[in-house]
Amino acid sequence: MTFVSYKKDWTGNSRQNHDSVNTNKDKWGGKMAFSKGKRIEDETSKRIVDLAVNIGCREGADALTVTRLCRELNCDRRVIYNRFRDIDEINLVVAQRCNEELMAKAKNALKPQASFEENFIILIKTAFTYIYEKNSYFQHYTALYKVTETGIKNTILQEISALVEEGKAAGEVRAETDSHKAAQNIWLLMTGIGTMLAANIDYKYQDGLDTLLYGAEAVSAYMRTS
Template identity: 30%
Template sequence: MDADKPTRIVDGTSDEIVASVRRLACERGYASLTVRDVLKDLHITNRVFYNRFANIDEVLDVVYRDIAGKVRESLCALYDGEGDFFEHVRHVAERTLHLSYTAKQNFNQFVFEADSVGEENFAWWDREIRALIAQGKRLGVVRADLDEAQSSYAIWCFIRGFNADALGRGIPEDEALARFRYGFDLMLSGMRA
């Protein structure tokens, strides 16, 4: 543990603070969320909050890491050989969009901003996308000359950019999914062997 950092209490109250921040961020957005909002919501004191967290951003980071972890868990499925490879890839990408909508539009902007500065998150996605491309090459369904690094980055940008735009403009999930399928299918068609 870092000697400069004070020891924080981790208990049920910490969990309640995190749950409150998640709910309040979903309801009102994270940008204007303050410690005072959490204190009022939970009827707790400054001391109770600050014994557990340094500031509201620290709590938002806990919420973000939880959401990112759940998204990763649900998307870690390599192609099992059943059905069409490209249908599998599209389904994995569509789940990303669906989970974004499930996490709520207002809070999702924080997730996107946290992702933008999170090199560890990009590295995880890059590794997973490259693994899927490599698997497609081994199966002979993805072009052998496809540059995995360049393709992975393009897919990452497409999915993140599409999500950010659709959520930011408030496009209903079913309409966003239809538009996503169309654009993503165009991208996937260029990858076919």
């Protein structure tokens, strides 16, 4: 028997930010100046994001700091803060890039002639395997999200939700299905099992995949029209 492997606490900080204010309480309840209103979308923004993706996915979110970005871009901190609220926002942009790459791969595996249910499972399996094959830094980004008034936002979640809506349009998914809830369940299982696999050499990929597919098939059957 192998013994005592467990996942670390993954509780983040409770915080509340608002888009349209230029001061905000930071994590310790103090006040910090942030970027004002709209994001500047220019070549510099693109360079910042490219560099952030490079650092975040190769060295991890801990290595991704504003100081590091400024050093490598040879620029002032204001160049960053004029474009991004804080490092959390930059991390979310990195997550979006990682997840777009992931979901492009997963959607590429879909079969045009297959049923919704078959494609739903293919998408989940392909995405999960892609996450598994990447390093833990990439895996970290697949679990990042933001909370908005309309719920949890994460690219993987949105893409699964969109597929469910397509299934509805095709008459293969019950019209009353809450595609966001279905997708959130799949995303939680996918990232939860992915993290367990990354944390335990004794927990095998096939076991993780089988558990995920059990959940995916249950959710899929629950949505079925027939």
